[in-house]
Amino acid sequence: MPITKICAVQFEVSPDFSKNISRVEQFFKKANKSNCDIICFPEIFLTGPLNKERYNPKIPVQSKKLFSELCKKYGLYAIMGSIIEKISNNFYNISYLFDNKGSIVGDYKKNHLVQKSEAKYLKAGNDVSVFKTKIGNIGIQICRDLLYPEITRKLMLKSAEIVFCQSFWSAKSSSYEWIYSNKYFKYKTPKEVDALVSARAIESHAVFVYANAAEAFNANGINDILLGRTQIALPFYGSTDILDHNREGILIKEVDLGIVNDAKKVYKIEKDLKDYYK
Numbered sequence: 001m002p003i004t005k006i007c008a009v010q011f012e013v014s015p016d017f018s019k020n021i022s023r024v025e026q027f028f029k030k031a032n033k034s035n036c037d038i039i040c041f042p043e044i045f046l047t048g049p050l051n052k053e054r055y056n057p058k059i060p061v062q063s064k065k066l067f068s069e070l071c072k073k074y075g076l077y078a079i080m081g082s083i084i085e086k087i088s089n090n091f092y093n094i095s096y097l098f099d100n101k102g103s104i105v106g107d108y109k110k111n112h113l114v115q116k117s118e119a120k121y122l123k124a125g126n127d128v129s130v131f132k133t134k135i136g137n138i139g140i141q142i143c144r145d146l147l148y149p150e151i152t153r154k155l156m157l158k159s160a161e162i163v164f165c166q167s168f169w170s171a172k173s174s175s176y177e178w179i180y181s182n183k184y185f186k187y188k189t190p191k192e193v194d195a196l197v198s199a200r201a202i203e204s205h206a207v208f209v210y211a212n213a214a215e216a217f218n219a220n221g222i223n224d225i226l227l228g229r230t231q232i233a234l235p236f237y238g239s240t241d242i243l244d245h246n247r248e249g250i251l252i253k254e255v256d257l258g259i260v261n262d263a264k265k266v267y268k269i270e271k272d273l274k275d276y277y278k
Contacts, residue, residue, distance in 0.1 A: 001258040002135055002136055003254060003255070004135045004136050004162065004207075004255055005035060005038075006162070006209055006252065006255060007027070007039040008039075008210070008250065008251045009045075009230075010213070010214045010228055010243050010250065010251070011248060012213070012214045012247075013047075013168070014048070015048050017046055017047050017056075021063065024041075024046075024070065027250065028070045032075070034252050036076065038077035038135060039078050039079070040078070040079040040209055040211045042081050043082045043093070043095075043213070044081065044084065044168050045082075045168075046059065047084065048217050048219060048222070049217075050084045051121050052121050054220065055086065067096070068103070069102060072100075075100045077097070077138075078098045079096075079166060082095040083095075091121055092122060092123055093122055093142060095107060095166060097140065108125065108128065108129065109124070109127075110144070111124055111127075111151060112144045128151060137158075137159050138161070139152075139164070140166075141165045142167070143165070143167040143168055143169060145165065146167070146200070149199075149203065152204040153273060156205065161206060161207065161260045162207045162255075162257070163200065163204070163206050163207070163209065164209045165209065167210060167213065168212070168224075168226070169226070170227055171185075171225050171227040171228075172224070173222075175222070189227070190227060193210065194231075197210045197239055198233050198239045201235055201237075203269065205235040206235065207260065208234075209232050210230060210231050212228055213226045214226055214228050214247055215247065215248065225246070226246050228247065229244065229245075229246070230249075232251060232255070235267075236259070236262075236263060236266075240253075
């Protein structure tokens, strides 16, 4: 089984696309210097939340062009966070996987949209895929998908070894329900991410990489304090490495994917669930 070195970026998102995209290469340089095989950025990290009125069709084109060039230049695979993109008259929250030659291996459209915001203008995806590469079988999900174990289980049944979850998850947000922000987490840090990242790795015997945005985002009527807490979890152990803050940074970890096969032998979850998820 391959040994894969992963770089997860906790990125401070600006509402200024040009500012964000101008900073991407510095993270590729750091990942390359650390001999990483793959780099993953957070959800919508190049723009922050958008709506139809603020959509610019040049952004997906420029973003994919840059990632193709940087992957080829630095010899890295990359999960391009996610972007809002219009495809066949529908808008999607979509993530792309690039190989180390700069080619797009595949994409994933976010299945579970936030009902109070993005679901009002985006179309949800309805499928998941696993992409076989020389650094492992890679599955992708985005942010709120983390709340739904079915997504990771479907990836498991398609033989995913590494699952990347890009996120724009906030500790506090102007869009959150009052009862959530004031009754349960007014003075506390939300706990879902820590609990679910560990659970997804264990219950789906996969390496689970969670890359979240950092700091605060205030623009276009949105006032968010991002949770951060980018982390990597392993079968058996749960989260083993974490950025225990919401400041910008990178998390690098080398993983032996042999642990995935060992977990399959121990838990035998695939055999139990093969008739549940078609």
